[in-house]
Amino acid sequence: MSSRWVDIPADDGGRFQGYLAVPAAGSGPGILLLQEIFGVNAHIRAVADLYAEEGYVVLAPDLFWRQEARVSLGYDEAGAARARELRAGLDVERAVADSVAALSALRRLPECRGKVGALGFCLGGRLAYQVAARTHVDAAVSYYGTGLDPLLGEAAAIRCPMVFHFPELDRHIPPQTREAIAAAFAGRSDVETFVYPGADHGFNVPERASFDKPASLMAHSRSLALFRRVMGPSYDLPALWERHTELEFATRDARATMATMVAEPYVNHIPTMTGGVGHDQLLRFYANHFIPKTPKDTRLVPISRTVGVDRLVDEMLFCFTHDIEIDWMLPGVKPTGRYVEIPLVAIVRFRGDKLYNEHIYWDQASVLVQIGLLDPQGLPVAGAETARKLVDEALPSNTLMARWQESAADTGS
Missing domain, CATH: 3.10.450.50 (Nuclear Transport Factor 2; Chain: A,)
Known part of the structure; x- marks a missing residue:
């Protein structure tokens, strides 16, 4: 795969950038990858590269550009503090608009062919939900999306198949919130919610203490299953x-x-x-x-x-x-x-x-x-x-069990 930064025109003037990862084949269906509060950092770029290896053209827009361009923070105390400052100063509605602008830019890329989905983590998990509700995508995936409670009224506007990944121990998404989200999509067989036992917020990030490799692997396979089914590509x-x-x-x-x-x-x-x-x-x-x-x-x-x-x-x-x-x-x-x-x-x-x-x-x-x-x-x-x-299943069973014959009288066999 290959990667580069590309320019994205905003709908209200100005330009911002996004990290673009392209599969070795040179083209494929598109995925709009929406960041955590840590920016388009090493983790988000690694996710983009991973999905490019899976055959997708992935664009991760820099959604903090109105405050600071190309934010890329680590998960240490200083990085977390700066991430919280940037999140507090973020105009979420503008971030949704910028996400939609990035979606349009992704569709215009010559490498992007076919359908387009949205994928987001934490803040990006919420934005993936909002993008799916307010514009057309073919599939959407939300990892531990925060702040979804006040947005459940938009659930009916989401027409595409969607997957939600919830860590069991995530204090930002307590059981009652998970239940409300599941209830909002009751009757929708194309919308799935998964809860990962023992996992906590950020379980997909290797650099975080909450990293849970089994949950991360399972969630990726489930996300990929949705994208493959709806968007392709398929492989023999x-x-x-x-x-x-x-x-x-x-x-x-x-x-x-x-x-x-x-x-x-x-x-x-x-x-x-x-x-x-x-x-x-x-x-x-x-x-x-x-x-x-x-x-x-x-x-x-x-x-x-x-x-x-x-x-x-x-x-x-x-x-x-x-x-x-x-x-x-x-x-x-x-x-x-x-x-x-x-x-x-x-x-x-x-x-x-x-x-x-x-x-x-x-x-x-x-x-x-x-x-x-x-x-x-x-x-x-x-x-x-x-x-x-x-x-040959007809060959004897239980030949190593000395007590097998003892139980014959109990069962009559």
């Missing part, structure tokens, strides 16, 4: 994943495999914590410890596949002969020559048309049993039986 995630695995297991080309991924991807094999974070570490891993250290007879047998808006989950059998030291699965274990088959699950996340990360799960105890390094006697573990029962 199975085809992208199959090309990636072909390059890993058939072509065996580390650099070509990396080319299917974002600039800074990561992979984590959960049982052994092998993989890599970032381009250089992951390339090193693929080139030296994964591709050449995977048995030549490896087979992937598909069992099921689930495709979401930004991720794919593959359930499969992973079959191989342990004829090489497998750094990533059995590091330090010399080849035993034994055949192994295990259930394996791959959870693959995408950004736009590139892979972003992989979480790979398997039962390491089953592997160790099959290569003879773990005696299953007296332990609640199994060998190749786990793979066989995945394929």
Whole structure:
């Protein structure tokens, strides 16, 4: 993706700027990104860059320009104090008008093609609501939008699909406010409200003490689901994943495999914590410890596949002969020559048309049993039986449960 600052004409004269992020494809649907009280700072610019990677043309207007141009504050005490001063001096109605002006500017950009949505955080969450109510956008997302109570009378004017993200512990948006907002959109199946247990205001910002990564990831996927459904773009995630695995297991080309991924991807094999974070570490891993250290007879047998808006989950059998030291699965274990088959699950996340990360799960105890390094006697573990029962559910269940037979008299079975 690429980024630059662009000029935006205000409706009452004058010009202000906005941070523009453009996807690698050079064009796409548009997103108007509306700032917190900290300005178009590093967090807002990172959000813009993220959505550009997802395939959108993103414009984040500088809404404090009438007081101070290009405000970019941190989340320390000094930054928070200055942010509160700027918020106190903000004419919110003028900020709405400037947001609408920025929306018009976004639509005029040659890179912006197709539909346009609005996305905002805190102050910007309120502004996204107001923009959706007072002008036309195709979709809107509000993260912990403050000051919405007096604006609920405008809810009927919002015709587009919308998502609200509420932190459970946010004192600025207490339960009664969340309930009032949900009630204002009762009967609207295209308007969703989500509450994040244990999360607080600002949960999306890595630099804040309230950062909650699981809530942030879930909220992003839900926001993206709305934008993808209403505005596009759409990508063939199975085809992208199959090309990636072909390059890993058939072509065996580390650099070509990396080319299917974002600039800074990561992979984590959960049982052994092998993989890599970032381009250089992951390339090193693929080139030296994964591709050449995977048995030549490896087979992937598909069992099921689930495709979401930004991720794919593959359930499969992973079959191989342990004829090489497998750094990533059995590091330090010399080849035993034994055949192994295990259930394996791959959870693959995408950004736009590139892979972003992989979480790979398997039962390491089953592997160790099959290569003879773990005696299953007296332990609640199994060998190749786990793979066989995945394929044939009629095989016996509960064989590891000594008390299974004891309960037969109780149930009559």
